Amino acid sequence: AQSVTQLDSHVSVSEGTPVLLRCNYSSSYSPSLFWYVQHPNKGLQLLLKYTSAATLVKGINGFEAEFKKSETSFHLTKPSAHMSDAAEYFCVVKGSGAGGSYIPTFGRGTSLIVHP
């Protein structure tokens, strides 16, 4: 079984300040982990993914995430928030399912609010 917990349903920051979106996971297998972003009335877009290579993963738009196995965490960070970062962010874990399938489990999402 696998699960994902996004620890904050809302995060509010000022433009130009750092962003931290927290994600903890559990998985019986070596998982793949992803962060997706969803802007209003849009589909989801991949920000970055961890696939057992480097533990520090760099993504698009200045985002990065660090895989910490001992803490079962995959927190998303950005040094300086921009107004265009305001969106919903989803942490996703994919682990092995029946018959070699890979079932994705999504967190409930964190809404990032950026104040001018």
Added chain:
Amino acid sequence: DSGVTQTPKHLITATGQRVTLRCSPRSGDLSVYWYQQSLDQGLQFLIQYYNGEERAKGNILERFSAQQFPDLHSELNLSSLELGDSALYFCASSVEARNQETQYFGPGTRLLVL
């Protein structure tokens, strides 16, 4: 633009009815995924197809079914609709079906059941 297209964008129907949602994956992608996004359940994985065959099943109700056709487009059929089926339905595609695959999401179909 992800390259994944979904039709229709919006759908309004009544309880008890049946609807079909359509998805065209990115060119070259063999795997298609369906998701349901609602306020109370969040984003739920429904089902995955790979090259025409069902590959993985998630929280898909028996009233729902899907298929992937030889041209790789997919359809999600929702029948005996209930008010609680109102949601945003996303399709995503990927090249293969491996664990590390990036999924590319379509813009979604918003279903409202009255």
